[in-house]
Structures are given as structure tokens and as C-alpha cells.
Amino acid sequence: MLRFLRFAAVLGSLVLSASALAVDIDAKGYGFPLTNPFEATIATTPVDLRPKLPEDADINQSDYSLNLRPERDFTLPDNFWAVKKLRYRLAKQDHPAPLIFLIAGTGAPYNSTINEFLKKLYYQAGYNVVQLSSPTSYDFMSSASRYATPGVTKEDAEDLYRVMQAVRAQQSDLPVTEYYLTGYSLGALDAAFVSQLDESKHSFNFKRVLLLNPPVNLYTSISNLDKLVQTHVRGINGTTTFYELVLGKLSSYFKQKGYIDLNDALLFDLQQSREHLTNEQMAMLIGTSFRFSAADIAFTSDLINRRGLITPPKYPISEGTSLTPFFKRALQCDFDCYLTDQVIPMWRARTDGGSLLQLVDQVSLYALKDYLHNSSKIAVMHNADDVILGPGDLGFLRKTFGDRLTVYPYGGHCGNLNYRVNSDAMLEFFRG
Numbered sequence: 001m002l003r004f005l006r007f008a009a010v011l012g013s014l015v016l017s018a019s020a021l022a023v024d025i026d027a028k029g030y031g032f033p034l035t036n037p038f039e040a041t042i043a044t045t046p047v048d049l050r051p052k053l054p055e056d057a058d059i060n061q062s063d064y065s066l067n068l069r070p071e072r073d074f075t076l077p078d079n080f081w082a083v084k085k086l087r088y089r090l091a092k093q094d095h096p097a098p099l100i101f102l103i104a105g106t107g108a109p110y111n112s113t114i115n116e117f118l119k120k121l122y123y124q125a126g127y128n129v130v131q132l133s134s135p136t137s138y139d140f141m142s143s144a145s146r147y148a149t150p151g152v153t154k155e156d157a158e159d160l161y162r163v164m165q166a167v168r169a170q171q172s173d174l175p176v177t178e179y180y181l182t183g184y185s186l187g188a189l190d191a192a193f194v195s196q197l198d199e200s201k202h203s204f205n206f207k208r209v210l211l212l213n214p215p216v217n218l219y220t221s222i223s224n225l226d227k228l229v230q231t232h233v234r235g236i237n238g239t240t241t242f243y244e245l246v247l248g249k250l251s252s253y254f255k256q257k258g259y260i261d262l263n264d265a266l267l268f269d270l271q272q273s274r275e276h277l278t279n280e281q282m283a284m285l286i287g288t289s290f291r292f293s294a295a296d297i298a299f300t301s302d303l304i305n306r307r308g309l310i311t312p313p314k315y316p317i318s319e320g321t322s323l324t325p326f327f328k329r330a331l332q333c334d335f336d337c338y339l340t341d342q343v344i345p346m347w348r349a350r351t352d353g354g355s356l357l358q359l360v361d362q363v364s365l366y367a368l369k370d371y372l373h374n375s376s377k378i379a380v381m382h383n384a385d386d387v388i389l390g391p392g393d394l395g396f397l398r399k400t401f402g403d404r405l406t407v408y409p410y411g412g413h414c415g416n417l418n419y420r421v422n423s424d425a426m427l428e429f430f431r432g
Contacts, residue, residue, distance in 0.1 A: 151343040
């Protein structure tokens with residue numbers, strides 16, 4: 001009953017806001033407990049406020065491999081043997097049912113934490129679910145990307161579309177009634193471009209497409225995340241690193257509790273204690289995580305293409321070669337560095353492309369403004385306090401999507417996707 005009343009309250013907010021362009025959820029009635037965007041991004045929803053979902057053992061699911069062999073003028077190093085085939089996960093219903101494709105966020109594999117949550121949510125609701133890696137993940141770059149230089153969203157979407165077509169061909173005996181599409185973070189941006197591509201290809205004719213916390217201006221989003229690494233954190237000096245500081249806080253926290261309990265509620269509980277992380281510390285934690293993703297992308301793209309920016313092109317690489325020194329070098333290259341050194345030169349060489357500003361427009365939601373405005377099957381769910389948004393981004397979404405945009409007051413970046421209210425709204429959207 002409590003769950004019904006909570007959802008009814010949100011529906012009431014939707015109705016009351018219908019006269020406005022976007023659906024703005026009232027902060028008082030929303031009930032999400034983490035009003036700090038950094039806390040929400042890291043800790044996500046407290047366990048007792050999440051929907052009850054099936055265990056893995058109760059899901060008919062398996063991992064599969066695709067031998068796509070993308071045509072390109074380079075060969076994979078020997079140490080890439082494990083990712084020469086693209087893996088994906090499929091959860092099957094035992095009856096004819098719709099199928100939802102899930103696209104992971106920046107650098108994330110098909111079995112990322114959020115993809116796993118969304119899989120369970122939609123599977124329980126009666127959908128077949130296919131989990132796909134992000135085009136920026138090293139496994140996708142190795143086995144499915146034509147250029148192994150993600151960042152040009154249209155081309156990333158084309159690679160994803162070929163993967164989706166290959167999945168359907170491999171699962172030809174699966175009785176699918178209709179197709180749906182969703183993605184979170186960068187995967188949401190990819191989903192928008194995939195949807196537009198399908199308008200001309202008609203392989204799936206997606207009935208509904210949901211974008212969860214997408215970047216609007218991709219360059220703004222990655223700049224915001226890169227800046228978090230530069231946050232000044234009190235207590236960090238020449239002898240104490242950021243990681244030692246956080247480890248010290250965790251040690252003191254567990255000492256006070258009297259036992260070690262590593263679970264989903266860890267950060268939420270930690271933030272209620274005397275050892276809580278400051279905003280600056282949480283900002284650096286988020287930024288550092290993103291920097292590792294950016295470094296992984298830059299390192300993998302350089303190594304596969306033998307560009308020589310990070311790994312010498314003629315350096316002998318085998319399965320046993322230590323790549324740690326080169327990855328350390330890659331950590332010095334943020335996402336802006338990756339765009340400048342690898343994406344833009346490749347883009348210009350193949351398309352006679354122009355400036356960075358022209359590329360930014362082409363790879364962001366701006367490029368799809370008319371399509372998104374006129375396509376009633378596409379909706380967006382976002383958070384007003386999302387750390388990847390910049391000035392004007394929410395305004396663009398409001399003007400483009402109208403009442404197909406839902407704006408939650410809190411949640412940070414994807415931190416409230418596993419909140420029961422949000423989960424109910426996602427299911428309600430796909431049910432129509």
C-alpha cells in the first residue's frame with residue numbers, strides 16, 4: 001500500500017505539472033533521502049527504498065559471444081585474446097514477449113551494476129532483456145568497433161546497431177513481440193542516435209526509447225567530470241594521498257562499528273558517521289573514477305591503432321607483457337586530451353571535419369534536436385542536480401522534449417535510478 005501511495009503521489013505531481021512543458025517532480029513529495037548530488041552519485045539509493053527484484057538464480061539468463069570481425073586496417077595485439085569476441089547477456093522469458101536493449105554508460109561493460117539492476121527490473125516485468133557494453137568499453141572497442149576510437153556518437157551508434165542486428169540474428173528463435181531501447185549516462189546519448197538510425201534502417205522499429213541521465217553537450221559533461229579531479233582536498237599533501245585519506249576514514253569507521261561490512265549501504269552509513277566524506281572528497285572520488293575510464297579509453301584506442309602516443313607502436317606486446325607503465329602514462333591524459341590527440345585527428349582524416357566546436361555539436365543531443373522534438377516515442381528522465389549538466393542543458397531538454405521530460409529534484413548522476421519511485425516511472429513509460 002505504501003508503494004502504491006508513493007507512486008500515486010508522483011502521478012499526481014505529473015498531472016499537476018502537465019500544463020508546463022516538462023514534468024518537474026516536487027521535492028517535498030519525492031522522498032529521495034540523498035539531497036547531496038555527490039552522495040547520491042556514489043551511494044545511490046538506500047537498500048530499503050529499492051524495488052524488490054529477483055535473484056540471479058531466478059532469471060533464465062546466459063552470456064553469449066559474437067564474432068563480428070569489424071573491417072579495419074589494424075590487428076589486435078596478442079594480449080587482447082580474451083576480447084576478440086563481443087560478449088553480451090540475454091535474459092529470456094518463457095513466452096513471446098517484448099525485448100529491451102540496455103546500453104551501458106562510459107567505459108562500462110554489459111554486466112555493469114546499473115545494467116544488472118535494469119535487467120532485473122525489466123525481466124521481472126515480463127520483458128526479454130539484452131545487456132550491451134558501452135562503445136567506450138575496452139571489450140567493445142576491441143571486438144565490435146570499426147575504428148576503436150569512440151567519441152563520434154553517430155559512428156558509435158552505427159557500431160551498436162550492427163551489434164543489435166547480430167544479437168537478433170543469433171537469437172532468431174526467440175519470440176519477440178516488439179522492441180524497446182534504453183541507456184543510462186553516455187549509453188542514453190548512444191540510444192538517441194541508435195533510435196534515429198533505426199528510423200531509416202527499420203530493423204527494430206523501436207516502440208519506445210528512454211534516455212536516463214544523458215549528457216546534453218558531451219564536451220560540457222566530460223569537462224565537468226574532469227574538473228572534479230582538480231578539486232582541492234584538505235589533508236592531501238606530499239606525504240598523504242587521496243586514497244590513503246579515504247582508507248583512513250574507512251578504517252576509523254569500521255573500528256567504531258566493531259566489524260567490517262562491505263555492502264551497498266556502506267557509503268550511506270559512512271556519511272551518517274563522524275568519518276563522513278566532505279563534498280570535496282566525494283567530488284574527487286567521482287572525478288578519479290571518471291579519469292580511470294578516460295585513461296582506459298585513451299590507452300586501449302592508442303594500443304589497438306598503434307598510434308604511438310602512449311605505447312610505442314613497435315613495442316613487442318605479448319600475453320605476458322606488463323602494461324602498467326603505459327597505463328600510468330595514460331592516466332595523465334584526461335578526456336579532453338583523448339579528444340584532441342586521437343578522436344579529432346581520426347575524424348578530420350576520414351570526414352574532412354572541422355573544428356572542435358563542430359565536432360561537439362555533431363556528437364551531442366544538439367545534432368538530433370528536430371528528431372527528438374518530433375519523436376513522441378522518446379522520453380528523458382534526468383535530475384536537476386546532475387553533475388554532468390551545464391548551463392542551458394536543462395533548458396534545451398525542456399524545449400526539445402516538452403512533457404516527455406521528467407526532472408527529479410535530487411539524485412545526482414544516475415544515483416536514483418534504483419529508487420522505487422523512479423523504477424515505477426520507468427516501467428510505466430514502457431507500458432505506455
